[in-house]
Every structure is written in structure tokens, then in C-alpha cells.
Amino acid sequence: MKTIDLRRLAEEEDCTSSALELFKKRLSEIARGERFLMIVSNADSWFALRNMGGELGYRVIRYWKEGSRDFRIEAVRE
Amino acid sequence: MEKVIQPEELKEILGKEGVKVVEVDYDPKTAYELGHIPGAILIDWKRDLNKYPERDIISPEEFEKLMSRLGISNDDHVILYGDYNNWFAAFAFWIFEMYGHEKLSILNGGRNKWIELGYPMTRERPEVKPTTYRVSKVDLTKRAYFLDVMKRLRDPDTVLVDVRSPAEYRGEITAPPEYPNEQAQRAGHIPGAVNIPWAKAVNDDGTFKDVDEIRKLYEELGVKPDKEVIVYCRIGERAAFTYFVLRHLLGFPKVRVYDGSWSEWGNMVGAPIEKEV
Numbered sequence: 001m002k003t004i005d006l007r008r009l010a011e012e013e014d015c016t017s018s019a020l021e022l023f024k025k026r027l028s029e030i031a032r033g034e035r036f037l038m039i040v041s042n043a044d045s046w047f048a049l050r051n052m053g054g055e056l057g058y059r060v061i062r063y064w065k066e067g068s069r070d071f072r073i074e075a076v077r078e
Numbered sequence: 079m080e081k082v083i084q085p086e087e088l089k090e091i092l093g094k095e096g097v098k099v100v101e102v103d104y105d106p107k108t109a110y111e112l113g114h115i116p117g118a119i120l121i122d123w124k125r126d127l128n129k130y131p132e133r134d135i136i137s138p139e140e141f142e143k144l145m146s147r148l149g150i151s152n153d154d155h156v157i158l159y160g161d162y163n164n165w166f167a168a169f170a171f172w173i174f175e176m177y178g179h180e181k182l183s184i185l186n187g188g189r190n191k192w193i194e195l196g197y198p199m200t201r202e203r204p205e206v207k208p209t210t211y212r213v214s215k216v217d218l219t220k221r222a223y224f225l226d227v228m229k230r231l232r233d234p235d236t237v238l239v240d241v242r243s244p245a246e247y248r249g250e251i252t253a254p255p256e257y258p259n260e261q262a263q264r265a266g267h268i269p270g271a272v273n274i275p276w277a278k279a280v281n282d283d284g285t286f287k288d289v290d291e292i293r294k295l296y297e298e299l300g301v302k303p304d305k306e307v308i309v310y311c312r313i314g315e316r317a318a319f320t321y322f323v324l325r326h327l328l329g330f331p332k333v334r335v336y337d338g339s340w341s342e343w344g345n346m347v348g349a350p351i352e353k354e355v
Contacts (some may be wrong), residue, residue, distance in 0.1 A: 042284065043190050044193055046193070052108070059255040068283065
């Protein structure tokens with residue numbers, strides 16, 4: 001399954017908005033109907049991505065916390 | 079009044095008379111508008127706290143109008159929190175403090191911790207009854223301007239703290255490419271400044287580290303309470319976060335935010351810089 005891992009960028013630049021731009025670029029590389037995994041380093045970004053699927057073009061299947069800086073969402077591209 | 083309020087404490091007093099919860103966001107579209115603490119009102123950092131095109135913080139009169147519009151009274155206990163690990167909430171805190179609002183706290187961990195704890199969020203905007211807010215005193219000693227910093231270069235009683243990333247401090251980059259509005263002509267740091275990134279004061283979940291641990295971190299690098307401390311970053315918001323840490327967690331008496339920060343210093347003709355690359 002393709003993975004969009006935004007943790008490293010967030011650590012380097014402290015910023016979710018730059019991460020969001022990168023995320024949109026990576027999302028555009030995923031085909032419609034394909035399942036993919038998103039990984040972010042904080043709960044705030046996790047919450048945002050869980051709630052932006054309608055706007056950005058994906059449907060959330062499940063989400064969970066893997067570790068203190070590892071928050072995941074599995075989704076399907078629409 | 080505790081300057082730091084824990085999420086579980088806030089949960090208990092939500093909706094109480096005289097308590098106003100305010101979310102301060104850099105990017106409300108990816109934060110407040112997707113969900114916020116029930117009853118929280120929004121301050122949009124760019125729109126509400128800054129003056130354009132001047133590049134300045136709002137005046138006391140504009141602050142009065144903002145508070146009145148948001149339904150905040152002078153006696154309200156205002157609890158600030160927000161996106162980006164509370165950076166912009168801390169910037170708001172700094173302005174509230176300069177304009178004399180006394181009952182003021184920051185939510186430990188901001189949006190991040192509240193969400194991680196699974197506490198309630200809503201998209202519903204609270205009903206606001208406008209007030210007549212009055213600024214009774216203004217204390218700008220918490221703010222440093224360019225010339226204040228210039229005068230204190232190499233002053234043994236002053237310590238400059240650069241809270242940006244090490245790459246910015248060393249002069250490898252001026253600002254990340256994603257921030258075209260925050261670029262500078264030159265890279266590096268203000269001569270004599272020590273580099274203590276803002277994040278050194280927080281845990282993985284965004285809550286503040288133990289006070290003794292934070293004190294040790296700063297004092298080992300010469301940032302001590304007998305000094306006048308001037309904090310800067312790129313546009314002032316991370317500096318305001320560290321201002322809060324130094325002033326209110328460690329109790330340093332003389333701390334100022336240089337909100338012009340690197341986006342001013344790095345572009346200013348004749349301002350000396352140091353760089354390591």
C-alpha cells in the first residue's frame with residue numbers, strides 16, 4: 001500500500017501548512033480507487049486529515065495512533 | 079491565576095460564566111473550521127492581530143474593538159490555545175499581556191493535546207454577545223524593536239535567544255521554501271545570539287517539559303534570570319512561545335520579544351550578522 005509519510009517534514013520545519021502542500025502533491029500521484037496510508041507526527045494534523053477527505057478527494061477507512069509521534073490514517077482515493 | 083491550564087482542568091470549566099476559550103490559528107481552515115473546543119471563539123492571527131500593510135501588531139484601540147466584537151470582557155478569564163503547537167496562541171498571549179488583560183492562561187499542549195486526549199470538538203460556532211472592552215494600561219516593555227536590539231549587541235547584561243531551527247541559525251537557509259513571504263536577503267543570526275529552538279521546551283505531545291529541565295537547558299547556555307533576554311525567530315510567533323516559557327514558566331523578570339525577528343534583521347541594510355557556513 002502506498003504511504004504518504006509527513007513526519008520527517010514536520011520535524012524539520014515545524015509546520016503543518018508546508019506538510020499540507022507536500023501532502024496534496026503526493027495525493028495527486030495516487031490513482032482513484034487505490035488504498036493508501038497517511039502518517040503524521042501529531043494529533044492536530046491527524047485530526048485535520050481525518051476531516052479533509054471530502055475536500056481533498058479521499059475517504060477515510062480507519063485511523064489509529066501507533067506511537068507518540070506516529071498517527072495513521074488508512075483511506076481510499078476518490 | 080495559573081498561566082498554564084491543563085486540558086482536564088479546562089474540560090471541567092467549559093461554559094462557566096466568565097471563562098472565554100479562544101482558539102488562535104495561523105490557518106483556521108485546517109484547524110478551527112474543522113473542529114474546535116466547544117464554545118471556543120476564533121482569533122485569526124493574520125487577520126485579527128496584525129496590521130497590514132504596515133506589518134505591526136494591532137493598536138490598543140483595535141484590540142478593544144476585537145475584544146468587544148468577540149464578546150470578551152475585561153474581567154473574563156481568557157484561555158488561549160491554537161494550532162502550530164500554540165505558537166500563535168502565545169503570540170496572542172503576549173499582546174493580551176501588553177494590553178493589560180490580567181486573567182489569562184494558555185492551554186497546555188494546545189489543539190494537539192486536546193485532540194490526542196480525545197476530548198470533545200465541534201464545528202458549531204458559539205453565539206457571541208458583543209461587549210465594551212477597554213484597555214486600561216499598555217506595557218510595551220515586553221517588546222523589542224530593531225534599534226533596541228542594535229543597542230544591546232554584545233551587551234554583557236543582555237542575552238539574545240534565537241529560537242529558529244539550527245539550519246536557519248547557522249545560515250544554511252533563510253526560511254523554508256514553502257514560506258515565500260518570510261524570506262530574507264541574508265542568512266545567519268544576530269551576533270552573539272544563542273540558538274535554543276523553541277521545541278526544546280516541549281514534549282512530543284506539545285505539552286511543556288518539566289520546569290527544572292527547561293531551566294537547566296536555558297541556564298547552561300547562559301540564559302539566566304539576571305539578564306535581559308530578547309527572543310527572536312523569523313516572524314515572531316515562535317519567539318512569543320519561548321517568551322511565555324521564560325517569563326511565565328521560569329519566572330524571568332526581563333524578557334522581550336523582538337517580533338521583527340529574522341524577516342526584519344536579515345533584510346535590514348547595515349545590520350551585522352554572524353553565520354557558520
